[in-house]
Amino acid sequence: MKIELEVNGQPRTAEVSPWARLLDVLREDLRLTGTKEGCGEGECGACSVLLDGEVVNACIVAAGQCHGRRVVTVEGLARGEVLHAVQRALVACGGAQCGICTPGIAVCAAHVIDRKLLAGKPVAEARAAVRELLAGNICRCTGYQLIVDAVLVAVDEVGDS
């Protein structure tokens, strides 16, 4: 079937099976290879993208269901040459090692920051809250500490969340 969807603000079309995974539509049909595949089972979050404003795992979303929807991938986080605050913080804090989990972490963390999901959390609980909000993003390299640092740095920079 032909699906029409908005990806990173641009209207796109693809001729795909409705049973294809959104992950493959993005990577193979639309050549947006920033989104990674880890497990293909919804467990690891490497394929995290925003679908209609919610963070989802693109490996377990059917292409047919994306017709008429809005998708934001890691390629869509930056504004022109300016990276999203959390992308800059991940670089500054050393929050990426092999990098396989990083696009998914960036998308999920950007969502947490942009939607102010930490709003109202006392500073003492913010670290635990970030860990819980990012629980669906598995990283085999960093031990998470530097990722959580980066998210908190970005929260501080963006302010009031």
Add this chain to the structure above:
Amino acid sequence: MTPETAYTRPRDLAEALAVRAAQPSWMVLAGGTDLMVSAIHKRVPAGILDLWRLPGVGAITEGAGGGLVIGAGATWLEIGRDARVAKAWSPLALAAREIGALQIQARGTLGGNIGTSSPVGDSLPALLALDAEIEVASVRGRRRVPYAAWCTGYRTTALAADELIVAAHLPPLAAGTHLAWRKVGTRRAQSISKVMGAAAMRVECGVVTDARIALGAVADRPIRIAAVEQAVRGLARAAAAEAARAAMRGAIRPIDDVRSSASYRDLVAENLVARFFSGMI
């Protein structure tokens, strides 16, 4: 070449039911967090009936006589954030917040959990303890099934080939009903339950007068523990905790798998149920 999978996104429930009746072999797809797992290794479906965001079946609304009706299409994020669910039917809110992580909660629906009815489906013991009824619809009409009669075995349900799940009806709870829910897994977030359970305990003048105790991951399906429910009636809470512990022995035959041994699950389930009554959960 294999023929392409057909795809329909109905505009409303009536259209969905007509497609369901005409194409009973098509996959009924909601959030896909069960059905799409390892999709590339699965058999390609002949057709997809897409229920995601189907108008009219996703809302959480007040029902007759102070109850609550949760549409099958409501996601775990929506259920976990609903103030009414949190206040009066807390086991379901707590289950919603511990199902998977953000990505799963954004897509996973109540209808999907009920449709799969796996022994580790986290909302299911809550539905049992809250005495929920599942409402299904077909072109033939509507009917309601208590969750206790819904799950008929390991991942099998009372859903007929032409039916769709429409909602779960939660009746109001009697005054003095204490609610509890607890999931035991390998870690706090995004883990499959080793044992989980929910309780609705009516306590009048310090005495337990009625109790519904439900556990998951201890049998081929989510179950109520009748032996405990009978043993605690008429006892003060502390005594009820001890009676519950005694009644648990031999009451369940937990599964033994890679996640946990049967004897571990036995012990955890016993502690869980005793703590529901002692008020430690």
